[in-house]
Amino acid sequence: MALLDNIRTPDDVKKLTIEELPKLADEIRSRIISVVDKNGGHLASNLGAVDIIVALHYVFDFPKDKLLFDVGHQSYAHKIICGRNESFDSIRRKDGLSGFPNPNESDCDAFVAGHAGNSISASMGYCAARDLSGEDYFVINLVGDASFFNGENLEALSSTDKKPCKMITILNDNGMSISKNNNGLYKFISLCTTKKSYGRFMRFANKTVGRNFIGRALKRFKTFIKVGLNHTTAAEALGFKYVGIFDGHNIKELINVFNHVKNADKAVLLHVKTIKGKGVSEAEKDPSYYHGVGSHLKTGKSTFSSAVSETLDKFASKDDKITAICAGMKDGTGLTEFAIKYPSRFFDVGIAEEHAVTYAAGQAIGGLKPVVCIYSTFLQRSYDQIMHDVCIQKLPVIFMIDRAGAVGADGATHQGLFDISYLRTLPNMNVFAPKDVVELENIFEFCLSLDLPCAIRYPNGICPNFDTHVDINERLWEVDGDGDNVILAVGPRMLKLAYEVKEKSAKPVCVINARCVKPLYKSIFDSFEGKNIIVLEENVYAGGFGSSVIEYVNQSQINCSVICKAFPDEFISHSTVEEQLNYAGLNLDGIIKLIK
Secondary structure, eight states: OOGGGGOSSHHHHHTSOGGGHHHHHHHHHHHHHHHHHHHOEEOHHHHHHHHHHHHHHHHSOTTTSEEEEESGGGOHHHHIIIIISTTGGGTTSTTSOOSSOOTTTOTTOOSOOSSSSOHHHHHHHHHHHHHHTTOOOOEEEEEETTGGGSHHHHHHHHSOSOOOTTEEEEEEEOSBSSSBOOOHHHHHHHHHHOOHHHHHHHHHHHHHOOSSHHHHHHHHHHHHHHHHHHSOOHHHHTTEEEEEEEETTOHHHHHHHHHHHTTOSSEEEEEEEOOTTTTOHHHHHOTTTTSEEOGGGOOOOOHHHHHHHHHHHHHHTTOTTEEEEESSOTTTTTOHHHHHHOGGGEEEOOSOHHHHHHHHHHHHHTTOEEEEEEEHHHHGGGHHHIIIIIITTTOOOEEEEETOBOOGGGOGGGOBOSHHHHHHTSTTOEEEOOSSHHHHHHHHHHHHHHTSOEEEEOOSSOOOOOSOOOOTTTOSSEEEOOOSEEEEEOSHHHHHHHHHHHHHOSSOEEEEEOOEEESOOGGGGGGGTTOEEEEEEEEESTTSHHHHHHHHHHHHTOOOEEEEEEEOSSOOOSSOHHHHHHHTTOSHHHHHHHHO
16 A cells, blocks of 8 residues: 555654655655646656655644745645545646645745745745744745855845744755756855765764753864864844755655754754756756646646747847847756857846846847846836836836646646736837747837837647738738727737637627727827727736726727636636636637627
8 A cells, every 4th residue: 555645734744754754755746646647747846846845744833833945846745645635636637726825725835935036035924923922833935946146145145144043944955947057156055055965974973962961062073174174154134043055855864853953943954956857867958848747747838938939030140139038947048048048148147137127228238139038927026127227217128928828737826817917007018019039020020129128928738820911111000801899819819719719709890900909090099089999918907908008098098898807816826728718708709798
């Protein structure tokens, strides 16, 4: 009988012997691989964290103790141990488990974690609440994929040199961000703490140090040796007891370390080394490719992402001022080939979107033409930088916004349903939504000519090319047909839906490809007099493109009706993209009924 069959709560892990735990970890890996093979999901990052999570559940008392993830794509083993093994097959599916920690699923999930960088701040807040309430529990945060060096985490680290007791920060060091880690601070710390002399001494000291007189003397000696070997005591200066480096796949050693650091008289920074993709040889060799996969462990095709590198290459080959910047997602944003061909003009800043935007602003004011490629859900982290550093100065930074609109199984934390709302309110910003890759190239060239901040948003997945194209220099919007019913469609999915409605509707329908979201194509609005206008967009209703249409119609006193079909004022849970669009009423039947 499999050990996993008897694991229904964290307490069940404690009933096993330490010798049985590696077998449990292997069974959990097999379970993750089997389900991700069917459902897709985050594979490599979860496989690398299994042993740490098993050891944590053996030593600590969850949910009394609190386990926070940074980021949540390491949490599958935790979900399986914490009573969700039987429902694990439903992960990332409609009405099933979330792919990230979710306190609504289990009281063992201490905090939502879809993005990087929040765990140290949240952990310190947890500790403050615990101490002020007179409670007693440990707060552990597991930091992986280089999110330790995210700006918010660094702010938390440096906010005070007095960190709370019974707070343990585990640096799960696998040498990766999402793609390979290029962070300078990571490389410095890795260099300092991987010297053989340091490792040999630390293993000896950590086994020897105790709470007695000899232990206290050795602690002082260990600090002295650490200074001599590393020339840095940064962790101690920030208020942590640094412990490391340990093998993150040696469960017995991890248990000993966890039991040891429970007795620490200050906050602990525990440094462990792991292999991202552990247990699947292909994932170990190429953890970036296997970070997030679709069914059958294959990376899903994305029409627009695949076209980005080709588009940039075409213009960069003629203009040596064009650069490309990403935030730890080189492969996901389609920049792999560009990085190979133009290594001096490609910049991966790691999981640091705020820095990516201001870095681009600096390049732009220095005379370059930077292109920032970031997912919609992550770009929102840099809203202040877009406003303050780019738009106020009217700098010609082009934002290529991947995964805009509904994202499917990644769910609430990753939806790209807000970028129109948060970008269109910014003066000097221009926002575009190409219908296909041919139009992407046309719009990109147009943006280069504007010499202003521009954003080009496009969805994930397969989006075939349309048959006809009108150059955006000739007309901001593309108009097809005539009739009293006018559909303004934003983006390829909505335009495809608009043409389906046009074909099926008993009444004549004019379809407009509203590819320029901002500015509005105002000269066309007089033709809307007396007509019914339907706006289709993959964005929340509040503040979206439809809102801008209504605002202008009212201001200009144009006599027409405007109905917006967009996403409601709520966070949209995980399911397929089609199910999410249906939920928002963005489907053929719903729009046909509106016209009737």
